[in-house]
Amino acid sequence: MDVTNRRTTATRRRPVKRRRARRRRLSARKRAALRLRRRLMLRRVLIGAGAVAAIAALAVLLPMTTAQAPVCAADPTSFPTAGIEGWQGEQLENAATIVLTARELGFDRAGQVIGVMAAMGESSLRAIDYGDWETSRVTNPDGSRTSSIGLFQQQEWWGSAEQRMDPASSAALFFDRLARLPAWHDMEPSLAIHRVQINTDPAHYAPFRSDAEAIVDALSGTCEVTG
Template identity: 35%
Template sequence: MPAALRRYAMVIVAVTGIGLSTTLSSSAGPGAAPADSAALAVEAGRSAADGPASRGRARKPADAAVTPPSTKAAPTPTTAAPTPAAEPAASPSPSVPAPVGGLTQAEMNNAVAIIDVARQLNLPRRAAVVGIATALQESHLRNLANPNLPQSLQRPNEGVGYDYDSVGLFQQRPSWGTVDQLMDPRESARRFYAALSRVEGWEQLAVTVAAQTVQRSAFPDAYAKWEGLAQQIVDAVM
């Protein structure tokens, strides 16, 4: 083969080879596209994930899972009622001594009133003995009203006396005070002790003399017989 013809044949082969290569590349293109598209999609997803919309999630830890609220009603807190403090026991009231010497309870109560007043006035025990002996003689320790003083009948009393206008435990007359004052066992006792305290040296006098000096009775020695019982009553109370 001449040299010119040989060169022409080589050119034809080269051109044919180039066309074949191009054809093969074109036929392989569609098969490779999906892989390239998937790669591009992943890359696009990464770019979108790093965009502004996901900045908050990228800058802080994932939020903790939220527990759905319970549908059960929350238990109502109960407040225990405070236990009331124990009240202090009431101080027992002083008991009235039982009657002695044949007295009734009412008479004993009047005796206690007379003795209590002596203690309140800081008088010695002997003053209480004189007071009790006097009241035993005058009224037998009964708070007596008197019809001659009608007002006295409206006051609490344990009977009625008729000695002129005398009333109360000590049978005191209106010159000693008002009816209300003389019918009050404690007030009448205060007035008796006030008069006794004005008797000079009364502490050294016999009980009957001390009583008579205050009362100015028509029977000056009548008080003596009550001294023993008066002592017994005072001993029971003081």
């Protein structure tokens, strides 16, 4: 091979080597970009996992920080101004009256919860002076007007209007009938109330159970004796 042919061959080989070097450089860049992409993805995963863990911790801690400390049922000034489960003011005072009346008559927590549930379902814990006739023109089975009033929406055969409108007296009337209900303690609370109130829907009071339990528990605090 002469000198000219050697130069030609060398010239042909140089582009090949350059292309290979370029490919190696490109491959190195791709590998670096891939490593960077992986690091970014890992960082995102870690950040996401940390956020999930923080939210989970907050969900656990929040109920602990917002739980209502028990207060004295006989002292309305100790009731939380923000209310309990959305019930506040006059409603909490009436619930406290029901709880205190139940205690005086010997009813335990279950009976107290049933009493509060009943008043929630009947009047939203308000001693209202009207009932189903005034709001919906509901009549009794014999066609006569219903005469329901008060916390428990009791009709005239329960007692006088004064008794039915007084929270403590109306609660006592309710618990008197509950006590005469055989095995009420073994019944579902809503069914026990239904048997006392004789309403149309046995499950009507069930949605109020958790709120009633929260209120009864919140009103279970020790009352300070003064004087």
